[in-house]
Amino acid sequence: MDSVFFHSDRFEILVDARGYRPEELRCVITANNINVTAQKKECVNDSEKNISMSRNYQLPQDIIPENGNCCLSSDGILLITAPWRC
Secondary structure (H helix, E strand, O other), rough: OOOEEOOOOOOEEEEEEEOOHHHEEEEEEEEEEEEEEEEEEEEEEEEEEEEEEEEEEEEOOEEHHHHOEEOOOOEEEEEEEEEOOO
8 A cells, every 4th residue: 555645845655564563664765765674573373474574665856865754653654754855
């Protein structure tokens, strides 16, 4: 359910991160892209299972990556925003 939006004041990405806790998520914003990774371990029938997710988004050149922000909602949606250059 990942979605990308181009608002008048910012670039925005919504990432479906349901099932992951904040400490299991990593979001890196660079000048050219946003990389989101998540890893967790689950115990299933006395065995350990590794679950991971990775997303990479190329950024428009007109954003300010150092002012980017990531926020995880209570329903598991990761909101990533970065403002446009003036």
